Amino acid sequence: MFPTRLSFLRTLMRMLATENAQITRPVWEICGAGFGHAVYSLDLGGYTYSLVAVSTRLAPEDRTDRVIATAWDTAYVLYDGVPDVGEIARICDTAPKQEAARFTDRDLVLSRANKSVRLFTHVVECLRAGRQPDAAMVRDIGYLMRTTAVYGNGKFGIADRAVIDTRPGLSGPFMAEMLTVWLIRHFTHDLVEHVGQGRLDRALKRHLGIGNSTGLGMAPFLVNHPVLLNNWMMARETALARVRAVARLDPDQIARLCALATRAAQHLSEWQVPDAAHQRRIDGLRQDWAQVLGWVTPENMARDHAIDALVVWSQAQSEDVQELVVALVIEPFPELVDGLADCMADPLGPRGAPIADTGGVRAVLERDAAWALDVDYAAPEQCGQFWYVSAAKQEPRLGDRFAEPGAALESPLDIARRLKALHTDLPPVPEALDDFLTRHPDHLLAVTRARLAGPYPYGEIRDNLIARSCLPIDMLRCKLAFFGASKFDPKSDRWTRITLCQGAPLADELTPRADDWWLPVFGQ
């Protein structure tokens, strides 16, 4: 998947631009070497939020992106309001400790970030020498710092999401987290300019987003939040259906589509990753995209139902081309698409369809979960992996069932296997569901998922997540695309680096133009 105008960062930026949000910096206590703390504040939806940024010395050998890290270059709290001196002192003491500390319900988001050692040092040295950093290096790395966790919703004592989920601006999914990331980006620019004693060229600065290392934790989130996943997908699919129904494009829309297709090609040419296998995939997409450019011409797009024809054509192409085409065709239609962002949260919680008896369960499974029923989950290749939580800082991990200990403590993410097991144990003659579950209490999870399948058709990842063939990286990329991430840089099949906010408006660029940064290209 690729980011779209429905991605959460895009939605946030539109909101900030609509409100003409202004960032202030009431506190800047950073020494010449770049250590200390700073506070940034802005108003959104009638509330004031502040990012408290703490920068501390970190020995190079201690720098790691793993969840099990215990020290970082920088730590952050998104604070509800403007912190006073006492609150700033508290956060300066606790934020660097991250999971080892406790936080309060004025702390909305907790995060940390490490420097890109390559780029941060280079930019500082160049600015101190009175020159701009190497443009190619900025283009290829794309961030000064990299977050390794962005915690919300009550973790480690921070505020529950319910505290903010009815507030204008933060009611959408992960809005507080995205605001935090965008403010962190702002801080990294200020920090490098402060330490480098110079100003970055605006275009270079705009290209510098925030990196992120994303590991397995996102995968269990998707499995455990089927309503959210459904709502995200439903919004995207609805957007696609709306634009496919457009009978005829006007000249501005045609020009926009053609320009965006060209931009996508440029973006793909700038997307370079060290891993050879993934780079081959990107190269393949770049080559295939040339065919899309041949299709997306003023002549073709002037025909009736041009977008629908493009999407139909793309279905014979690679999955990457199909996904990028979907993102492309959604982009030029804010009036058809942007309102769907309001449908992507989950304010009410699951509302599964009630089922009276096991006959009803059987019918639902055979209608909505047939994809899960035809697999032999006892076969080693179908159950070769297991998800678990490590005692080491509760890091989510994926193990080899037949080579590693711990399968007895497997996390309940094997939804497909459970659905089939439920189907197998259903009695031939329908009986009351509570009687069945009295005898088979382990099947309640599968029954719950079956009840959700009808009302939330996109809520289930239709794959066997414990198969040897399962690649968690695909799940991570899905969620990250909804965040608005680009430049996926997989390091294995279990974690990836990405860039957020690359090309996003800077703090003084929140204008209507603010929304035109889909698939950013260097120097734009």
Add this chain to the structure above:
Amino acid sequence: MNWSRAEIAALAGKAARGGGAPAAQAALFGQAVAVHLARARSGEEVAAALHALPGGPIVAFALDITRLEQARATAPEAVVELSAPASLLQSYFEAQGFVIHERPPPSGILHVGPDQSGSGARPPIGRIDAEGALIALMSDLAARTFVPDSDASRRAGAGAGLSDND
């Protein structure tokens, strides 16, 4: 020390799993405990439920929820009446968005039904003060769900190297 609702729900859910509850029952228990403690109801009921595993209220109350949902399959306005129920059971229903009121006159009989307003009853927002002994009990049980760390697990489990610099 106080806690967020999400923390308590997650901890209680893991504690139930660690005590032997099936996954869905554990999740329902976690949600109920967050409501229960947010309303300053008895932590002893929570501890008793955990001590009763692998049976007891954590399994039984999940069935009560199932029965109400089952009844609503054919009669959407179906309700249940509970005579002097445990407050933890009330918390279970509230956590699932059901509305509870006592039948007049003060009768000890609770009437549990779907939220007619359609807006979804929101659980209380606010910090939870839980007794240290209860937190310790839940933490000990939750720890049973964690796989002990090892060099091999640390190297391969999350896919990253031991140190990752850029």
